Amino acid sequence: MYEFDFSSIPGALPILGAGLLVTLKLTGVAIVVGIVWGTLLALARLSGNRLLGTMAAGYVNLFRAVPLVMVILWFYLIVPTLLKDWAGLGQGTDIRMASALVAFALFESAxxxxxxxxxVRSVPQGQVNAARALGMTYTQTMRLVVLPQALRNMLPLLLTQAIILFQDTSLVYVIGLADFFGAAYKVGDRDGRLVELLLFAGAVYFVLCFGASLLVRRLQKRIAV
Structure with a gap:
């Protein structure tokens, strides 16, 4: 029978905390960049411009059809070369972190x-027509009329996607980046207590994600029309 021993967890908390900060950094950057770039992609698809719409649709379909772990590996192999050639980064730069940030931001934006x-489509077309009749441009209509109302409708989905993103960051272990899951795995492997550390990591993920999902449900009830 396997005997559980969780005594190594207290001493590993500083390492696990540092890994959790890496996970939160990846999540935060991917959310901000993903929403900004995703908004531009969505507006391009809705603009009526065939060229912009086709390019945006191709981008979205490409990233949604490829596994995330493959995207992480792609950018891990490509981004270091680009950053060193274009940005002149030194040898001390953590390329793994930079490539992971780029991969998650571009993937989540799709x-x-x-x-x-x-x-945006949930906003009645009559409001768009009224704004255009008042002389507003496409950009003004989206910024002042459509997007503020659309944000209320899509906020729960945006937050739910952020929770999924937080879980998906554990995939950076494939490039050796010490996020929370990677740190737990390395400490467990070092101390010979891999089962205990992975159980602890799973419990932390569950508590954080389940708590966040409860907040999303509560928010959804409050903003529901």
Whole structure:
């Protein structure tokens, strides 16, 4: 029978805390960049411009059809060369972190683009026509009339996607980046207590994600019309 021993966890908390900060950094950057870039992609698809719409649709379909772990590996192999050649980064730069940030931001923007596009379409077309009749440009109509209302409709979905993103950051272990899951795995492997550390990591993920999902449900009830 396997005997559980969780005594190594207290001493590993500083390492696990540092890994959790890496996970939160990846999540935060991917959310901000993903929403900004995803908004531009969604507006391009809704603009009526065939060229912009085709390019945006191709981008979204490409990233949604490829596994995330493959995207992480792609950018891990490509981004270091680009950063060193274009930005002149030194040898001390953590290329793994930079490549992971780029991969998650660009990958998540494809999903945020579809959420935002659905949110924009949820706004009645009559309001868009009224804004254009008042002389507003396409940009003004989106910024002042459509997007503020669409944000209310799509906010729960945006937050839910953020929770999924937080879980997906554990995939950076494939490039050796010490996020929370990677740190737990390395400490468990070092101390010979891999089962205990992975159980602890799973419990932390569950508590954080389940708590966040409860907050999303509560928010959804408060903003529901």
């Amino acid at each position: 999903y945020y683009a579809e959420i935002i596009r659905a949110g």
